[in-house]
Amino acid sequence: MARPFDVHALETKWQRRWAAEGTYEVDNDDPREHYYALCMYPYPSGSAHQGHIRNYTFGDLKVRFETMRGKAVLSPFGFDSFGLPAENAAIKARSHPRLFTEARMAELRSSVERLGAVYDWRRLVVSHDPTYMKYAQLIFLTFWRAGLAYRATAPVNWCPGCATVLANEQVLADGTCERSGDLVERRELEQWFYRITDYAEELLADLDGLAWPERVKVMQRNWIGRSSGVEFDLPLADDPSQALRVFTTRPDTGFGITYAVVAPEHPLLERLTREEQRAEVGALVARATAASEVERTATAEDGSLRKRGAFTGSFVRNPFTGAAVPVYVADYVLGSYGTGAIMAVPGEDERDYAFAQSYDLPVVRTVEPPADFAGGAWAGEGSHINSGFLDGLGIADAKAEATQFLVEHAGGRPTVNYRLRDWLISRQRFWGCPIPIVYCPTCGIVGVPIEQLPVLAPDDVTMDQTGQSPLATHPGFRDTTCPQCGGPARRETDTMDTFTDSSWYFLRFADPFTPDRPFDPIQAARWMPVDQYIGGIEHAILHLLYARFYTKALVDVGLAPGLPREPFARLFTQGMIRLNGSKMSKSKGNLIAPERYFDTVGADGLRIFHLFVGPPADDVDWTDQTEDVIEGCARFLDRIYRLATRELASREHDPARDDVVRHAVHRTIAKVTADLERWGFNTAVAALMELLNVLTRWAFADDTVHRPTYDEALDTLLALLAPMAPHLAAELWETRHPGDPSVHLQPWPIADPAWSRDPLVTMVIQIDGKVRARLDVDPGIGEDDARAGALDHPDVVRWLDGRVPARVIVRAPRTVSIVTR
């Protein structure tokens, strides 16, 4: 496609100038109002893909828009540079992950710069940078000393194909590895955890105050999974001095307890199991502990809940009825939630019902289901029955009464449980930040002193796939001396989850030069919280939850006094790019590389496309027509270029033409400003296209202009275009205003209300609900004039045909509705 200008030369010129002039470098003590715009820092996977382009186009638009609105905008960039893909690539090529990572960082940076996205590159933060690692390790140690980090033995997901542990989010719902497809195994390893569950309540409560997409908040609420109920004792039938402690959210159904269940890992299981049941129980436990949790909790192929269990031979007493009920062990009860044991009420719980069906256990209803209810368990509202002192009560009242009873008679205690688990941060990988701990036979677990930080991995580590941490195979790293007693000791050889790196980088951005601590809280407080965070929906839970936890914990351990407890005030999640319906990704090999468009439609053309193609939050389906749409976006820019560079003869002021132009200009200012504020980028571009149509197809179609009208129209158009197509806007502005400051330093246009209001609007006249006539009226028209104008309209007279209106509803200036019935 032939362009009227040299896209490449023009865009390169401006990219160089922005970099040289440091236009978007901003100091912490800048007197203007501060605004922090941030795109989630990327994993360096090579040159940018369409998802990156989309992300940075949106972010850059905000940065330039808010800058023109007079704010000091912090726009930093960094890399989430640790991670498994680089390590795997390095193993394959017998190379070092750093080489891959740094080459790919350079590629991605170059893509981003060719897009014309502007950053304060002085503030670059990179996860594997030793200074950043030093403070990542300092934070770990500070958390540890504050009791927020601890060591415990836990089952982890281990992928035999990748020869490494996986994070929970890398395991698919069917229990296989998302990368290799292998079935994930369970291994018991001693691991480091962060006590994120201490913050469960705050993480839940603070969601209410965040300007985030509702669905992200819902996902986080579900993930945290608060449930309140009561914990109480079920005394053993053969020894009332001992009891099985259970947790329930439905104490009101207690009269319907017909059995109890313990998890396969429950500590009392051994005591409960009778000799004659030992073989059966043993078999179940063996099977349950060998399976991964994912596999264990998976549903059967027909979608039904799979229930496997075994009778222990023991009985406990229902505190409500005194009846002895059997105790089972079953894999549908999890050792890690609540007390690891439950009271089972098949009448009101579907899972208990399914189990009761399989094992022929009795079902007692304690809540009256609706007359037409034909199912098994009824979990809905109803009056209590078969429930002694609870009979006749609704669920809420019965819960209160039953709780009171359990408190008085069964060691009951109101309890809140969370689905959220502590965050396992240990990774048996090489390419991550080492955990700065030393194990000393004499002193125990010892933190590496700050003056010895950062703990860096040596370069000559073989990353063979043994399933063991690569660092453990390097004696020079592993064997050390105890910082406390000086005796021989062993280093921790696991590295930290890379989500720890992305949990505080936004704080380092605010103060990246401080040499002696992670960041100066006073400097960070100048920018925090992030005013606008932009990223993919795929981070809705993990990254955003971890970062929230870090922010709160950093305040509490004293590293960030005075900082807000929430890092991201406003969040925007962009849609995904699909190719003919399926997700575009490197692993599927269906990428459409953005690079090819830089030399044809240019960065500006590609940016306009991403802004225009649809609402930013929606997915984009890349189809056969997409190329044409991109061409259309470039055509729009070409038309602006031609208009701005066209030779036009001056003429006298012509109110009939020039006033219409002024109205269009000011209406567009109002529309674009409002649209950019509310993320309506597609309609903002459409509004500029409409303005351009007015100017080219009508106002200046005869090649003559009234200079002041033309100048205002063109300057406004370029200013409004500047955040969307920054190169072309800058170039044309410079042509029109040689020697003046760039369009990007101009104030954002302000709409004049006198002109942004149209002189005439179309009033619709309906008769019996159908549009029968239209009338152009003054927007300030009164009710009486509107009514009279409508009733006098020739089309209305014709349609009424002598009938007398029964009612006339006037909503000036939009509608007059005439009813004849």
Add this chain to the structure above:
RNA sequence: GCCCGGAUGGCGGAAUCGGUAGACGCGGAGGCCUCAAAAGCCUUUACUCGCAAGGGUGUGUGGGUUCGAGUCCCACUCCGGGCACCA
């Protein structure tokens, strides 16, 4: 199964507060320019009846509220996403 979204021309989408459905763009059709093409420009483009003037129908389906519904309410269908034995 539960919880969120969503469904508008041939296509992407617009209609922001219950008041002109289809802005803007893509694609299509016709034309201008040209020796011809490309590029550009102009006209037209929801469906349907009609020579026209002018009608009728129309926002996933079926109901409802209203002078008036893409928008609100009820029931459902389909599509997308998240969670999925958390007691």
